[in-house]
Amino acid sequence: MPKTPAKMLTSNAAARSKRVARARGPSPDKTAQTKASIVRAALAEFLDKGFADATIASVAQRAGVAKGTPYRYFATKEALFAGVVQQELVGALGDILEERRERDESVQAFLRRTLLITLGEIERKGRAAIARLVIVEGVRFPALVEIYRREMFDPVLDQIKRLAPVARRRGELPDDRLIRHPHLLIAPVWMGILNNQLIDRDHPIDIAALFEAQLELMFSGEARR
Amino acid sequence: MPKTPAKMLTSNAAARSKRVARARGPSPDKTAQTKASIVRAALAEFLDKGFADATIASVAQRAGVAKGTPYRYFATKEALFAGVVQQELVGALGDILEERRERDESVQAFLRRTLLITLGEIERKGRAAIARLVIVEGVRFPALVEIYRREMFDPVLDQIKRLAPVARRRGELPDDRLIRHPHLLIAPVWMGILNNQLIDRDHPIDIAALFEAQLELMFSGEARR
Amino acid sequence: MPKTPAKMLTSNAAARSKRVARARGPSPDKTAQTKASIVRAALAEFLDKGFADATIASVAQRAGVAKGTPYRYFATKEALFAGVVQQELVGALGDILEERRERDESVQAFLRRTLLITLGEIERKGRAAIARLVIVEGVRFPALVEIYRREMFDPVLDQIKRLAPVARRRGELPDDRLIRHPHLLIAPVWMGILNNQLIDRDHPIDIAALFEAQLELMFSGEARR
Amino acid sequence: MPKTPAKMLTSNAAARSKRVARARGPSPDKTAQTKASIVRAALAEFLDKGFADATIASVAQRAGVAKGTPYRYFATKEALFAGVVQQELVGALGDILEERRERDESVQAFLRRTLLITLGEIERKGRAAIARLVIVEGVRFPALVEIYRREMFDPVLDQIKRLAPVARRRGELPDDRLIRHPHLLIAPVWMGILNNQLIDRDHPIDIAALFEAQLELMFSGEARR
DNA sequence: GATGAATGAGAGTTCATTCAT
DNA sequence: GATGAATGAACTCTCATTCAT
Numbered sequence: 012m013p014k015t016p017a018k019m020l021t022s023n024a025a026a027r028s029k030r031v032a033r034a035r036g037p038s039p040d041k042t043a044q045t046k047a048s049i050v051r052a053a054l055a056e057f058l059d060k061g062f063a064d065a066t067i068a069s070v071a072q073r074a075g076v077a078k079g080t081p082y083r084y085f086a087t088k089e090a091l092f093a094g095v096v097q098q099e100l101v102g103a104l105g106d107i108l109e110e111r112r113e114r115d116e117s118v119q120a121f122l123r124r125t126l127l128i129t130l131g132e133i134e135r136k137g138r139a140a141i142a143r144l145v146i147v148e149g150v151r152f153p154a155l156v157e158i159y160r161r162e163m164f165d166p167v168l169d170q171i172k173r174l175a176p177v178a179r180r181r182g183e184l185p186d187d188r189l190i191r192h193p194h195l196l197i198a199p200v201w202m203g204i205l206n207n208q209l210i211d212r213d214h215p216i217d218i219a220a221l222f223e224a225q226l227e228l229m230f231s232g233e234a235r236r
Numbered sequence: 237m238p239k240t241p242a243k244m245l246t247s248n249a250a251a252r253s254k255r256v257a258r259a260r261g262p263s264p265d266k267t268a269q270t271k272a273s274i275v276r277a278a279l280a281e282f283l284d285k286g287f288a289d290a291t292i293a294s295v296a297q298r299a300g301v302a303k304g305t306p307y308r309y310f311a312t313k314e315a316l317f318a319g320v321v322q323q324e325l326v327g328a329l330g331d332i333l334e335e336r337r338e339r340d341e342s343v344q345a346f347l348r349r350t351l352l353i354t355l356g357e358i359e360r361k362g363r364a365a366i367a368r369l370v371i372v373e374g375v376r377f378p379a380l381v382e383i384y385r386r387e388m389f390d391p392v393l394d395q396i397k398r399l400a401p402v403a404r405r406r407g408e409l410p411d412d413r414l415i416r417h418p419h420l421l422i423a424p425v426w427m428g429i430l431n432n433q434l435i436d437r438d439h440p441i442d443i444a445a446l447f448e449a450q451l452e453l454m455f456s457g458e459a460r461r
Numbered sequence: 462m463p464k465t466p467a468k469m470l471t472s473n474a475a476a477r478s479k480r481v482a483r484a485r486g487p488s489p490d491k492t493a494q495t496k497a498s499i500v501r502a503a504l505a506e507f508l509d510k511g512f513a514d515a516t517i518a519s520v521a522q523r524a525g526v527a528k529g530t531p532y533r534y535f536a537t538k539e540a541l542f543a544g545v546v547q548q549e550l551v552g553a554l555g556d557i558l559e560e561r562r563e564r565d566e567s568v569q570a571f572l573r574r575t576l577l578i579t580l581g582e583i584e585r586k587g588r589a590a591i592a593r594l595v596i597v598e599g600v601r602f603p604a605l606v607e608i609y610r611r612e613m614f615d616p617v618l619d620q621i622k623r624l625a626p627v628a629r630r631r632g633e634l635p636d637d638r639l640i641r642h643p644h645l646l647i648a649p650v651w652m653g654i655l656n657n658q659l660i661d662r663d664h665p666i667d668i669a670a671l672f673e674a675q676l677e678l679m680f681s682g683e684a685r686r
Numbered sequence: 687m688p689k690t691p692a693k694m695l696t697s698n699a700a701a702r703s704k705r706v707a708r709a710r711g712p713s714p715d716k717t718a719q720t721k722a723s724i725v726r727a728a729l730a731e732f733l734d735k736g737f738a739d740a741t742i743a744s745v746a747q748r749a750g751v752a753k754g755t756p757y758r759y760f761a762t763k764e765a766l767f768a769g770v771v772q773q774e775l776v777g778a779l780g781d782i783l784e785e786r787r788e789r790d791e792s793v794q795a796f797l798r799r800t801l802l803i804t805l806g807e808i809e810r811k812g813r814a815a816i817a818r819l820v821i822v823e824g825v826r827f828p829a830l831v832e833i834y835r836r837e838m839f840d841p842v843l844d845q846i847k848r849l850a851p852v853a854r855r856r857g858e859l860p861d862d863r864l865i866r867h868p869h870l871l872i873a874p875v876w877m878g879i880l881n882n883q884l885i886d887r888d889h890p891i892d893i894a895a896l897f898e899a900q901l902e903l904m905f906s907g908e909a910r911r
Numbered sequence: 912g913a914t915g916a917a918t919g920a921g922a923g924t925t926c927a928t929t930c931a932t
Numbered sequence: 933g934a935t936g937a938a939t940g941a942a943c944t945c946t947c948a949t950t951c952a953t
Contacts, residue, residue, distance in 0.1 A: 041916080041952095041953095042915090042916065045916075045917080060375070061288075061375050061376065062288075063286070063287075063288030063289070064288070064376065066942085066943065066944085067943080067944065067945085068942095068943080068944090076917075076918085077917060077918045077919055078918080078919060078920095078944095078945095079917075079918065079919065079920095079945080079946075079947085080916080080917055080918075082944095082945065082946080083915095083916065083917075086945095087944080087945080088943095088944070088945090146371070146372075146430065146434050146435075147371070147372045147374075147375070148372075149372075149434045149435075150286055150372070150434075151286070151289075156434065156435060159435070160435055160436060164435055164436075188449055188452075188453060191449070192424075192445070192446055192449045194424070194427050194428075194431065194441060194446060195424060195427075195446065195449060195450060195453070197427070198423040198424045198426070198427035198446075198450070199417075199419070199420060199423045201423070201426060201427050201430055202419050202420075202422070202423035202426050202427070203419075205371070205426055205430070206419065209371050209374045209381065210371075210374075210381060210384070210385055210389055211385060211389075216419055220417070221417055221419060221420065221423075224413055224416070224417050224420060225420060225423075227413075228413060228420070228453055228454065229453065266933095267933075270933090270934090291925090291926065291927085292926075292927065292928085293926075293927090301934075301935090302934060302935040302936055303927095303928095303935080303936060303937095304928085304929080304930085304934070304935060304936065304937095305933085305934060305935075305936095307927090307928070307929085308933065308934075312927080312928085313926095313927060313928090491931095491932095491937080492936090492937065495937075495938080510825070511738075511825050511826065512738075513736070513737075513738030513739070514738070514826065516921090516922065516923085517922080517923065517924085518921095518922080518923090526938075526939085527938060527939045527940055528923095528924095528939085528940065528941095529924080529925075529926085529938080529939065529940065529941095530937080530938060530939075530940095532923090532924070532925080533936095533937065533938075536924095537923080537924085538922090538923065538924095596821070596822075596880070596884050596885075597821070597822045597824075597825070598822075599822075599884045599885075600736060600822070600884075601736070601739075606884065606885060609885070610885055610886060614885055614886075638899055638902075638903060641899070642874075642895070642896055642899050644874070644877050644878075644881065644891055644896060645874060645877075645896065645899060645900060645903070647877070648873040648874045648876070648877035648896075648900075649867075649869070649870060649873045651873070651876060651877050651880055652869050652870075652872070652873035652876050652877070653869075655821070655876055655880070656869065659821050659824045659831065660821075660824075660831060660834070660835055660839055661835060661839075666869055670867070671867055671869060671870065671873075674863055674866070674867045674870060675870060675873075677863075678863060678870070678903055678904065679903065716912095717912075720912090720913090741946090741947065741948085742947080742948065742949085743947075743948090751913075751914090752913060752914040752915055753914080753915060753916095753949095754913070754914060754915065754916095754949085754950080754951085755912085755913060755914075755915095757948090757949070757950085758912065758913075762948080762949085763947095763948065763949090
């Protein structure tokens with residue numbers, strides 16, 4: 012897990028600040044490792060089998076711990092699922108929304124720059140699989156879906172809603188279509204996730220290319236002319 | 237469905253015997269009704285709870301039959317699920333693909349005419365919910381997903397692939413984009429299903445409007461100018 | 462179980478009246494037998510081990526059924542316990558309270574006649590063990606204790622409270638002690654149950670003799686003089 | 687309890703070493719305090735929940751120690767229960783049996799003086815609750831019941847058996863009833879404990895008054911005349 | 912001595928599936 | 933064909949107990 016170094020740092024910092032109170036007893040480091048391996052194992056298990064078919068025993072086995080150990084960190088199977096998925100979700104977007112459009116940068120260029128990079132990451136990392144998981148288990152975990160919407164879906168949509176009028180004023184848009192239907196811009200991304208993750212895993216489509224085509228379609232970009 | 241002929245035969249036989257001896261022996265008519273009510277009940281159950289949380293007992297209760305009765309018609313719970321969903325899937329498209337573009341009808345007009353109507357039906361009937369179910373249970377039922385792809389997804393896509401060059405030749409398309417990315421046209425539909433069924437049930441978007449906007453976007457329709 | 466014949470009778474009557482609605486399917490007789498054997502087994506198990514140490518698996522084994530079968534009749538282990546004990550409790554007294562004092566019969570003679578017989582039955586049958594069970598598990602099952610109090614404890618006490626003034630008027634009592642302390646008369650019975658069931662099983666005391674002594678003690682019977 | 691001397695010794699050693707080196711090393715004083723708080727916590731836990739529902743973790747939390755600490759003092763949960771209850775039992779009677787009947791004091795007066803005071807203490811302190819606990823867990827802990835019988839039940843009974851003939855000779859008893867049924871005298875006490883602790887906690891009866899009434903009933907006390 | 916993370920046997924409970932009636 | 937009682941594998945969750953630190 013690429014995050015481990017960062018986590019270890021945090022853990023060590025925590026250990027240092029707690030050193031006075033915890034001179035004896037098990038190592039906080041090992042604890043953090045145990046939890047991390049459980050979370051990792053659980054994510055893999057849930058991705059493989061879905062919530063219903065996943066078993067705690069299997070998670071424990073994948074993590075190399077005893078059957079009861081996951082319960083030290085998550086009270087129930089549902090809590091484990093929610094905890095694991097939530098952890099993957101929160102802050103996953105972070106960077107994109109931090110990005111600011113530079114002076115003289117067109118909205119189209121800005122969107123291409125930020126969203127295209129994110130899309131690459133989404134596919135490279137297992138983000139698309141997470142999205143699929145949230146969607147697939149959404150009926151049982153409405154709270155998770157809401158988090159997903161709040162943390163991932165709505166921010167991107169809001170960004171588009173905010174930028175569309177700007178682009179229109181700048182003459183980048185030939186009509187109000189993006190203003191009226193902001194979903195149109197991200198539709199190809201979901202189309203791609205759906206196709207690649209669920210419908211046709213053997214013939215994945217290039218989500219980035221699909222998105223870029225849609226971007227050029229909506230903006231009167233040069234490729235149009 | 238291989239059983240269909242046999243069933244029809246039985247049904248006919250039933251109709252015949254009905255006139256002769258109604259009072260004694262099992263009624264084949266009643267049998268067909270029993271199966272129908274089981275299928276209906278099962279679909280409702282699966283839509284409500286998903287495959288894992290659905291129980292045969294509950295299906296039986298909804299259907300007003302005993303717990304063992306569904307097993308007369310479907311060998312296992314999985315077979316019940318597959319059978320029920322498959323039945324909803326197969327032939328659901330039927331009509332659209334039958335439709336032929338009329339002489340002088342533009343491809344855009346043809347697509348609007350056929351797909352828009354279908355979309356309306358999809359939303360009016362529970363088709364979108366079925367789509368959701370297939371997607372959600374796809375990991376466990378790859379065969380169903382394949383059926384879905386074969387019966388629903390690919391036909392529409394193939395239709396687009398077939399018509400795109402035609403439209404291009406007819407001067408309806410300003411570029412090759414639809415030829416290279418046929419998914420772009422149906423992306424808004426999936427965006428809508430995803431949003432309305434799973435992500436934001438409280439704020440459904442108008443799928444038909446979204447699709448029409450995309451249609452006009454890709455074709456150099458009047459609304460564009 | 463001595464009750465089986467009576468129960469079978471009831472069961473048969475039930476089967477007869479249901480015959481119209483239940484022409485097919487499992488035999489109601491066998492069902493009743495299964496439930497009876499589960500109840501019997503559960504009572505034995507609870508008496509042997511107490512609620513906490515009793516296991517459903519063991520109950521099932523004693524009853525000669527599968528582990529899941531008890532759940533067809535009792536939703537939870539608690540329900541099984543409550544159901545079994547309650548069944549033993551309700552109506553166990555019945556007869557005593559029906560008894561009426563005959564003309565010219567002294568209160569003392571009446572109490573001796575009715576309670577002494579009941580005491581014999583209590584010991585002969587497993588009633589004392591049931592009482593112990595209720596008492597022992599009372600903290601966890603307040604509802605059961607309340608039933609016990611309502612069905613067994615209070616009725617006897619109320620009977621005494623009702624008869625004490627009568628006896629006093631009849632000159633059978635030398636003072637108001639029984640009126641002020643009705644518990645005194647039944648105290649020896651509980652003393653006996655406690656001793657014989659819990660404290661000193663190897664040296665049981667004769668509860669009937671103890672009760673009779675107390676009866677004579679409180680009434681100025683001949684034995685006193 | 688065999689450990690008592692050792693403990694006292696340790697305690698003394700602790701007192702000694704306290705003056706010399708308080709700052710370093712484990713404090714034996716603290717150890718004794720730790721054990722005491724564990725015992726206290728355990729008793730409360732067992733009284734609250736009974737043996738089966740009590741958890742070591744909860745005991746530790748009540749005592750303000752770690753989950754593993756109780757195991758330093760008691761090898762198993764059963765040992766903890768036995769140790770705690772036993773400690774409450776042993777020597778609890780002590781004083782009563784030490785008491786000697788004064789010259790010219792009637793047996794009745796002596797019994798009233800000694801037992802009545804004890805009864806008050808029983809109710810004031812949690813002794814009755816302990817009795818309840820022993821009774822309730824008796825099936826699982828026959829050894830405890832035996833201790834109870836040996837330390838509490840039999841001594842009182844033996845005292846009565848010893849004094850009854852004396853009272854009879856002194857003309858305090860109108861007949862041999864108490865000699866033949868010594869249990870009769872203490873029956874009201876148990877009746878009271880049973881009623882107040884288990885059967886009808888909302889309507890406690892006055893155990894002391896009940897006992898005194900029985901005492902006067904058996905002895906030809908003034909109240910009788 | 913003390914800690915508390917980790918263990919794993921074991922219990923309650925569910926439910927797809929079977930089959931005698 | 934239909935019934936529903938019975939089965940038993942499988943799963944979640946608990947908690948007494950151990951032991952490295």
